[in-house]
Amino acid sequence: MDSTPRAIHHLNCGTMCPRGARLLAGSGGLLEPTRLVCHCLLIEGAEGLVLIDTGFGSADVAHRRQLGAIFNTLVRPVLHAEETAAAQLRARGFDPGDVRHIVTTHLDLDHSGGLPDFPDAEVHLLGDELRAALHPGLRERTRYIPAHWAHGPRWVEHEGGGEEWFGFAGVRVLPGSGEEILLIPLAGHTVGHTGVAVRRGDGWLLHCGDAYFHHGQVQTPPRCPPGLAAFQALNQVDGVRRRENVERLRELAERHGGEVELLCSHDPATLPAAS
Ligand SMILES: [Zn+2]
Numbered sequence: 705m706d707s708t709p710r711a712i713h714h715l716n717c718g719t720m721c722p723r724g725a726r727l728l729a730g731s732g733g734l735l736e737p738t739r740l741v742c743h744c745l746l747i748e749g750a751e752g753l754v755l756i757d758t759g760f761g762s763a764d765v766a767h768r769r770q771l772g773a774i775f776n777t778l779v780r781p782v783l784h785a786e787e788t789a790a791a792q793l794r795a796r797g798f799d800p801g802d803v804r805h806i807v808t809t810h811l812d813l814d815h816s817g818g819l820p821d822f823p824d825a826e827v828h829l830l831g832d833e834l835r836a837a838l839h840p841g842l843r844e845r846t847r848y849i850p851a852h853w854a855h856g857p858r859w860v861e862h863e864g865g866g867e868e869w870f871g872f873a874g875v876r877v878l879p880g881s882g883e884e885i886l887l888i889p890l891a892g893h894t895v896g897h898t899g900v901a902v903r904r905g906d907g908w909l910l911h912c913g914d915a916y917f918h919h920g921q922v923q924t925p926p927r928c929p930p931g932l933a934a935f936q937a938l939n940q941v942d943g944v945r946r947r948e949n950v951e952r953l954r955e956l957a958e959r960h961g962g963e964v965e966l967l968c969s970h971d972p973a974t975l976p977a978a979s
Contacts, residue, residue, distance in 0.1 A: 717759025718742030719782040727931025740970040752804035758818025790821040809913025811837040816852040831861035833896025890915040892946025907963040
């Protein structure tokens, strides 16, 4: 298998419109809805397609109740069938069955919903994340949705050790990717959360998942709308590690911004306009 990257497509696989634009986005009314996205990547490799995260899937669109009443009420996902990764692949002329590998930053409900639409793909993730999702504690039961893996995905767990990349340790290489797709552990939001680095020309694109939520957090000086800061603190499993990782990412952007472009899952500002 050779999935050396050729082209990278940016997909929004889920729009969410929570109320509170002023606190969540920094401008607008207190109760005005804002717009968050689920930024996924589709990578054309030499032998197949690789997806980084899957957003919401067709079963979420058909059965929104499976996402839970709290999530639906507060986060207000739009759930359009045409936004699913599978539909967007078809719209671009690809066959979803050609997706050989999926790398998930983590298994939160807004990142794993598309997994059932790609039942034959290998699903790569950190072992800590899979264990947390399959055996959630009381606090984690609303973030992980068992329906998203009821089809029995072909999990491929990646464990510790690994390489170093720009000072980040424990880095795993996606097998067969020619060392061009890397899992960069960024725990804190969830226990096994990972970023995914994709080589692009002379540099790298680093999908940071939910390691941070607003582009200002990795700028110098850092900034973040207060509502988004509170949301991240409420949804973290390890605040110390989460804040450490945000700081490491800010330093990475400051020192190596010419070589590494960072993006995060939910900030529409880091999603290319055409997506
Ligand atoms: Zn998320």
